[in-house]
Amino acid sequence: MNRLSMELPGLQLKNPIMPASGCFGFGKEYGALYDLSKLGAIMIKATTLETRFGNPTPRVAETASGMLNAIGLQNPGLQSVMENELPWLEQFDVPIIANVAGTETADYVEVAKTISTAPNVKALELNISCPNVKCGGITFGTDPQQAHDLTAAVKEVSEVPVYVKLSPNVTDIKEIAKAVEAAGADGITMINTLVGMRLDQKTGRPIIANITGGLSGPAVKPVAIKMVYEVSQVVTIPIIGMGGVSETADVIDFLSAGASAVAVGTANFVDPFICPKIIEELPVKLDELGVDHISELVGRSHRL
Amino acid sequence: MNRLSMELPGLQLKNPIMPASGCFGFGKEYGALYDLSKLGAIMIKATTLETRFGNPTPRVAETASGMLNAIGLQNPGLQSVMENELPWLEQFDVPIIANVAGTETADYVEVAKTISTAPNVKALELNISCPNVKCGGITFGTDPQQAHDLTAAVKEVSEVPVYVKLSPNVTDIKEIAKAVEAAGADGITMINTLVGMRLDQKTGRPIIANITGGLSGPAVKPVAIKMVYEVSQVVTIPIIGMGGVSETADVIDFLSAGASAVAVGTANFVDPFICPKIIEELPVKLDELGVDHISELVGRSHRL
Amino acid sequence: MIIQDRMKVSGQREIAKNIFEMKLTGKLVGEISSPGQFVHIRVSDSFEPLLRRPISIASIDNERNEMTIIYRAEGRGTTLLSLKREGEVVDVLGPLGNGFPVDETSAGETAILVGGGIGVPPLYELSKQLTAKGVKCIHILGFQTESLSFYEEEFSVLGDTYIATVDGTKGTAGFVTDVMAEIGDGFATYYSCGPIPMLNAVQTAYAEKKGFLSFEQRMGCGIGACFACVCKTTEKNEKPYVKVCSDGPVFPAGVVSI
Amino acid sequence: MIIQDRMKVSGQREIAKNIFEMKLTGKLVGEISSPGQFVHIRVSDSFEPLLRRPISIASIDNERNEMTIIYRAEGRGTTLLSLKREGEVVDVLGPLGNGFPVDETSAGETAILVGGGIGVPPLYELSKQLTAKGVKCIHILGFQTESLSFYEEEFSVLGDTYIATVDGTKGTAGFVTDVMAEIGDGFATYYSCGPIPMLNAVQTAYAEKKGFLSFEQRMGCGIGACFACVCKTTEKNEKPYVKVCSDGPVFPAGVVSI
Numbered sequence A, B: 001m002n003r004l005s006m007e008l009p010g011l012q013l014k015n016p017i018m019p020a021s022g023c024f025g026f027g028k029e030y031g032a033l034y035d036l037s038k039l040g041a042i043m044i045k046a047t048t049l050e051t052r053f054g055n056p057t058p059r060v061a062e063t064a065s066g067m068l069n070a071i072g073l074q075n076p077g078l079q080s081v082m083e084n085e086l087p088w089l090e091q092f093d094v095p096i097i098a099n100v101a102g103t104e105t106a107d108y109v110e111v112a113k114t115i116s117t118a119p120n121v122k123a124l125e126l127n128i129s130c131p132n133v134k135c136g137g138i139t140f141g142t143d144p145q146q147a148h149d150l151t152a153a154v155k156e157v158s159e160v161p162v163y164v165k166l167s168p169n170v171t172d173i174k175e176i177a178k179a180v181e182a183a184g185a186d187g188i189t190m191i192n193t194l195v196g197m198r199l200d201q202k203t204g205r206p207i208i209a210n211i212t213g214g215l216s217g218p219a220v221k222p223v224a225i226k227m228v229y230e231v232s233q234v235v236t237i238p239i240i241g242m243g244g245v246s247e248t249a250d251v252i253d254f255l256s257a258g259a260s261a262v263a264v265g266t267a268n269f270v271d272p273f274i275c276p277k278i279i280e281e282l283p284v285k286l287d288e289l290g291v292d293h294i295s296e297l298v299g300r301s302h303r304l
Numbered sequence C, D: 001m002i003i004q005d006r007m008k009v010s011g012q013r014e015i016a017k018n019i020f021e022m023k024l025t026g027k028l029v030g031e032i033s034s035p036g037q038f039v040h041i042r043v044s045d046s047f048e049p050l051l052r053r054p055i056s057i058a059s060i061d062n063e064r065n066e067m068t069i070i071y072r073a074e075g076r077g078t079t080l081l082s083l084k085r086e087g088e089v090v091d092v093l094g095p096l097g098n099g100f101p102v103d104e105t106s107a108g109e110t111a112i113l114v115g116g117g118i119g120v121p122p123l124y125e126l127s128k129q130l131t132a133k134g135v136k137c138i139h140i141l142g143f144q145t146e147s148l149s150f151y152e153e154e155f156s157v158l159g160d161t162y163i164a165t166v167d168g169t170k171g172t173a174g175f176v177t178d179v180m181a182e183i184g185d186g187f188a189t190y191y192s193c194g195p196i197p198m199l200n201a202v203q204t205a206y207a208e209k210k211g212f213l214s215f216e217q218r219m220g221c222g223i224g225a226c227f228a229c230v231c232k233t234t235e236k237n238e239k240p241y242v243k244v245c246s247d248g249p250v251f252p253a254g255v256v257s258i
C-alpha cells in the first residue's frame, strides 16, 4: 500500500506534494537537481497566450519570514510551452498541472483549450488571483460573478479537470469558492499571495519596481490555513493547499485544515531539495501520528 | 525645536510613537517599567459598555514572525475604565486614545459619549475591525455603508476627534477608508489584525480556543505598509499606522508609506521597553537620513 | 522589580532526556523575591520565534548572581535555548509573577511538595527556602519514565523524596497521588506544580488542607497587560478571573477553576 | 553540478571595515568550474531571514577543498553571516551561474581586470587562473575610501595593481575610469565586476574591446527557475532577456541592456 497516494480529479498522485506555480519554472532547473518523478505533481509557471516579459526589476524583496514577488507572469507563451516545455517534462512519470493566466476571458479560454490537450497535462489551474498584473488576474478572483463566469467558460473547453486558484485578498473567500464550484470547477487551489509592499530605508521608495508584490512564505501560513479550513467546509470539491509550506509539519497542518494535497512555493528557493525531503519524511510523520494513510488526516481539524 | 513632534486632530504628540490598543492594557504594567510620559500617546485596551470576560484560553499562539490572538475584548467595562483606569493615567503627561468597541451601534455610541468626556481622552479609536468577537466589531469594518453609519453616529456624540480603526481583511480597504472619511472621521488607524489560524500538530485541532485569531507582528508588516500607502493617497485625514512595528526602521517605513504617527503592538511583548527605545533612536535615524523634522518623511514613498 | 537583563549563560547541561539545566548570571537575580517566580526568555535575536518563553526559576544563588532554570527542549524556542553555549548572552525579562508563599508554613511544621515533570523545578528553590527556615519538606516527584527524571539527589539532600514514574521504571509505579495515599496527611501545607490533571488530583486529595498550586498558560506579554493568560476563578475569588502571569502563577488551592 | 553542501567555516576575519573574508570547506569546492561563479548562502536555520544570499567565489583551494568568499556585512543576512565562527556549519548552494571565460584570453596576452567595491572579490580567482596560464593581468580596483579597500597585496603578487578611491585616501583620487585613461588600451580583453554605473563606464570606455561583465540582481531561487533576476538584453542577444543567476552573472560586454 502506498500510504501517501491521493486521488484527485484528473490526478493520480503518488504523494500529495507538488511544487507551486511560479516557484519551479517548467521543471528544468530542479530537474537537474533531483528526479522529478518523485513528485506528486508539478504546477508549472503561469502560461499566457503570448510571450510575456513581465515586470521590471527588482522583482523580489525579502520580508519577515516571507518574501514579496512581482514577476508579472513572465513566460515564453503558449506555443513555446506546448513545443518546448511540456514535451521535455514527458520524460518524467509525473502529472502536470498547467497554470493558466490571461487578461480577458478569451485568453484564458484559448490557453486552456490548447494546453489541456498536452498528453501530460492532467489538470489546469486557473490563475484568477495574480496580484502582479495590471488587468486580468486578480480582478477575476475578487468578484464571485466574474470568477464564476470565467470558470464556466474554461470548463467548457478544457479536456482535463479545472482547478481554480483563489486569492486571499478578499473579504470573504468562501463566496468565491462557492461561485467557482457552482460553475463546475473540479477543485480549488489556494492561496495565492497576499498583496504587500516593502520600502527602501534610505529613499522611502518601494523596493519592488512594480510597487506592490505578492507576499508568500511562512509569514502567510496562518492566513492560508484559516482560509483552507473555512473553504473546505463550504465546498465539496477538493482543495490543494499552499502558503508557507516549508517543512513536513506544515503539510500535516494543511491536510488537517482540509486540503487533499499541498503545494510548496517559496520554500523551494530556501531549500531546492525541500519537496523530495518532505516526501521522504512524510511516512515517518504518519508513524508518529499513528496514521496508516495520509488521507486520514484530511480535514481532521473540523472533527471534534 | 522638537524634531519628533506631530500634531493630529485632538492630539499634540511629543513624538509619533504610541502603544497599540490591546497590547498595553491600561498602562499600569508598562508604567511600572518606565515613565509613560515619554510616549507620544497611549491607545488603551478596547472598552465596551459592560464588563467582558473574553474568549476561553488558549488565547494566543505563535506563528512565523508573528502571533495570533483571540483575547475577545476582555475589559472591565466602561464604568470601571472611567473610574479606575483613566484617572490613574492622569498622572502622566500623555494623551489617551480610547479604543471603543461594541456589538451594535448603540453600544458604540454610549461608550463614545461617556469616555470622550474623560479629561485625558483626547481622541477615540473606533474598533470596527476586531476579528475575535462573534458579532459587531469586524462586520462594521468590512462593509463601507455600515462603517460610514457607525462613524457618523459616534461623531455625533463624541467630545473629541474620532479615528476609525480599519480591518485588513477586506477586498478593498480604500472603499472603507473613503466611507469613514465621508462620515466625518478625523483620522484613520490601521491595520488591525489579519485573520489566521494555527493547528496543533498532534491533534490537528486549532490551538486557539476561539478557533481563529488575529495575526500580528513583523509577518504582517508588508500588508500593512501596502494598505497605508494606498489609503493615504485616497483620503486627506491623517493615518496612524501599525502592523509589525518592531524597530526604529519600521517607523520610518510607516511614515514613508503615508502614516503621520505609528503604533506599536506585538513588539511590546517581545521587548517591553521597545517604545522608549524607538523614541530614543528616532533622532539618530533622522540624522542618518538627513532629515530635520520627522514630518518630512510622511508620505515620501508617493513622491517620485 | 521587573527588569530586562542580558544575562550570561554560565552553565548548560542535559540532565535527563531533552531536559536541560541552564545557569544564568546577571543582576536580575537580585530582584527575585519568592520561589516559583518565573522569567520570560527571548530565545533568539531574530523575529522567529517571536515570543518570549516563560520558564520557572529553579534555584537562586545570590552570592554569584546566578539562577538556575530547568526546561524541556521541545518546540522551536526551547530547542534554540538548548543550543546556547556558555558565555553567550540571553535576553531575560523578570522576575515575573508571584511565587510560592514560604511564610504559610512555620518552622517545625511539615510541608509536602508535589511536582510533575517539568513542574518539578520551581519546587527545588521552594524546598531550599522552606528547609532553611526549619520546615520539614517531603517531596513527591512524578515523571513519565526514568530517563525523564531529574534532581532526585538534589531533593533528597533537603528531605524525604519519593519518585513515581508512570511506567514504573523508577520509584513507585503510577502517579504522584499513589505516593500521596501512602504518606498520609500529617502535614501542614502542600505546594504543587505540574500538569493540570495532576494539580486537580492533588487539590482534590488534599481538599481539607492549605495548599498552593502553580499554573501554566500560553502567554503574550508575561506582565499582565495583554489578557492572554487569564483563568476563570471559583467563587472563592473576588474577581471572576486571574492572570497567571501577574496574579500567579501560584494561587491558593481552590481559587482557579479547573 | 549544483549541490547543497553544509560547509564548515574554516576561517572568518574582517579585512576592511565591515568587509569579511570567510573560508568555507566542503565538497562543493570540487564542483566549481570557472572564476566568477557564485554561491547562494542560507545565513540562518530560521525562516527569518528567509532567502539565501548570493555571494561570489573569491578564490578556490582545491587541495584543501576550501573556497574563500569576501562580503560586506550590511543588511540582516550578511551581518548574521559575519557572526559565524570557525567550526560552524553553513548551508551553501552552488556553484551557480557561469563565470568569467578564462579561455577568451590567450597566454602572452594582457587582460585588464576592473573591480569596484564588493565587485572586486571574483576578480581575484580570475586573476589567479589567468596568470597561471600566462596571461599578464593588470588590476584596477576602485573603493570608496581606504578603510574599505582590501586585497591590494594579494592582487599585486599577480600583476600590476592600481587603486582608485573616491575620496583620494588611497591611490588615484577618483574612479577606476580615471586609472583606465592613464593605462591606455594595450590589452586584449577586459573583465569587470562592480556597480552598474561602473560597468557602464567601463564598457563605454572600452567599446572596441572584447570584454566580460558580471552583474547583480535581487534573486529568489538562484538557479533560473523563478524569473526574479532577469535583465533585458540588447539586440546583440537572441533572447530578449537573460537571467543573471543561470545565464550569468557574467555576460559578454554589450549583451545586457543597462
Ligand SMILES: Cc1cc2nc3c(=O)[nH]c(=O)nc-3n(C[C@H](O)[C@H](O)[C@H](O)COP(=O)(O)OP(=O)(O)OC[C@H]3O[C@@H](n4cnc5c(N)ncnc54)[C@H](O)[C@@H]3O)c2cc1C
Binding pocket: B061, B062, C038, C049, C051, C052, C053, C054, C055, C056, C057, C070, C071, C072, C073, C074, C075, C076, C077, C078, C079, C118, C121, C122, C215, C216, C217, C218, C219, C249
Ligand atoms: C509560568 C510558567 C512556568 C513554566 N516553567 C517551565 C519550566 O520551568 N520548565 C519548562 O520546561 N517549561 C516551563 N513552562 C512551559 C514552557 O513555557 C513551555 O514548554 C515553552 O514555552 C514551550 O516553548 P517551545 O518553544 O518549546 O514550544 P513551541 O511549540 O515553539 O511554543 C509555541 C508557543 O506556545 C507557547 N507554549 C507552548 N507550550 C506552552 C506551555 N506548556 N505553557 C506556556 N506556553 C506554552 C510558547 O511559549 C510559545 O509562545 C512554564 C510555563 C509557564 C506558563
Ligand SMILES: Cc1cc2nc3c(=O)[nH]c(=O)nc-3n(C[C@H](O)[C@H](O)[C@H](O)COP(=O)(O)OP(=O)(O)OC[C@H]3O[C@@H](n4cnc5c(N)ncnc54)[C@H](O)[C@@H]3O)c2cc1C
Binding pocket: A061, A062, D038, D051, D052, D053, D054, D055, D056, D057, D070, D071, D072, D073, D074, D075, D076, D077, D078, D079, D118, D121, D122, D215, D216, D217, D218, D219, D249
Ligand atoms: C551574483 C552575485 C554575486 C554577489 N557577490 C557578492 C560578493 O562577493 N560580496 C558581497 O559582499 N556581495 C555580493 N553580492 C551582493 C550581495 O548578494 C548582497 O549584498 C546581499 O545579498 C545583501 O544581503 P543583506 O543580508 O546584507 O541585505 P538585506 O537588505 O537584508 O537583503 C535583503 C534581500 O535583498 C537582497 N539584496 C540586497 N542587496 C542586494 C544586492 N546588491 N544584490 C543582490 N541581492 C541583494 C538580499 O539577497 C536579500 O534577499 C552579490 C550579488 C550577486 C547577485
Ligand SMILES: Cc1cc2nc3c(=O)[nH]c(=O)nc-3n(C[C@H](O)[C@H](O)[C@H](O)COP(=O)(O)O)c2cc1C
Binding pocket: A020, A021, A022, A023, A045, A046, A069, A071, A073, A099, A127, A130, A165, A191, A192, A193, A215, A216, A217, A218, A220, A242, A243, A244, A245, A263, A264, A265, A266, A267, D220, D226
Ligand atoms: C516568485 C513567485 C512566482 C509566482 N508565480 C506564480 C504564477 O505564475 N502563477 C500562480 O498561480 N502563482 C504564482 N505564485 C504564487 C505561488 O504559486 C503560491 O501560491 C504562493 O507563493 C504561496 O505559496 P508559498 O508561500 O509556498 O510560496 C508565485 C509565487 C512566487 C513566490
Ligand SMILES: Cc1cc2nc3c(=O)[nH]c(=O)nc-3n(C[C@H](O)[C@H](O)[C@H](O)COP(=O)(O)O)c2cc1C
Binding pocket: B020, B021, B022, B023, B045, B046, B069, B071, B073, B099, B127, B130, B165, B191, B192, B193, B215, B216, B217, B218, B220, B242, B243, B244, B245, B263, B264, B265, B266, B267, C220, C226
Ligand atoms: C494581544 C492583542 C490584543 C489586541 N487587542 C486589541 C483591542 O482590544 N482593540 C484593537 O483595536 N486592537 C487590538 N489589537 C490589535 C493591535 O492594536 C494592532 O492593530 C495589531 O496587533 C497590529 O499591530 P502589531 O503587529 O504591532 O501588533 C490587539 C492585538 C494583540 C496582539
Ligand code: FES
Binding pocket: C218, C219, C220, C221, C222, C223, C224, C225, C226, C227, C228, C229, C230, C243, C244, C245, C246
Ligand atoms: S501574558 Fe499577558 S496578561 Fe498574562
Ligand code: FES
Binding pocket: D218, D219, D220, D221, D222, D223, D224, D225, D226, D227, D228, D229, D230, D243, D244, D245, D246
Ligand atoms: S533568481 Fe530565480 S531565476 Fe534567477
